[in-house]
Amino acid sequence: MGILTDAQTLVTYVDNLKAAGASIAVTNTTKDLPASAGIFCDQYEEWQPGIEYKYKQPIRYQGMAYQVQQKHVSQAHQPPDSEGMLAIYTPYPAPDRxxxxxxxxxxxxxxxxxxxxxxxxxxxxxxxxxxxxxxxxxxxxxxxxxxx
Structure with a gap:
């Protein structure tokens, strides 16, 4: 019985850490995210075309975290993972276990x-x-x- 309670406590703790880390990343407005920021991917806003994104804003696209490098309005034909978009979006993959x-x-x-x-x-x-x-x-x- 204690094992299940402990497991749930650990899961809740990790979820809270991920939410706190993502919150810090979202309020960042001047610096590059740490390379480990991809671990917070599920906490970031999903990329959509037609949205005005802010400088250094973290976003999510198809399960990958990105950080916006230039303020812009996103275009449907230029998602974050498309060729030539590194000047606009930096990818942050999540590590495995x-x-x-x-x-x-x-x-x-x-x-x-x-x-x-x-x-x-x-x-x-x-x-x-x-x-x-x-x-x-x-x-x-x-x-x-x-x-x-």
Missing amino acids: NMVYPYTYGMRVEIGMKELDPNGKTYTAIQGMAAQLNPPSELPAIFKEEAQ
């Missing part, structure tokens, strides 16, 4: 982040990047391959 992030074109990287390369191998960031344009396996000055 082991805190490994999927490689996402344009994502922000911080030292110590673990990232899953399309080749299936895991890499650890030894340098940070504002916008990662290549998979970690192609960036040996930024990432170190994890031992298998």
Whole structure:
């Protein structure tokens, strides 16, 4: 009986942490989000065309967190994940349960982040990047391959 109560308490605690983290991200108006901000994705407003988005506003699109980099009115033919939109939206993927992030074109990287390369191998960031344009396996000055 205590296990179920403890489990529910833990789930509630994590939900409260996620809501608090998202709340802080939403009130941020001048700084880039931390690379881990994708974990709060389900707390952000869903992207829609025809909306005026503010500078540094976090949003969600198809299960991915993004941060708006320029104040603008969104256009249906230019969603956050479309080609050429990195100047407008920075992607923030969410990590898996082991805190490994999927490689996402344009994502922000911080030292110590673990990232899953399309080749299936895991890499650890030894340098940070504002916008990662290549998979970690192609960036040996930024990432170190994890031992298998």
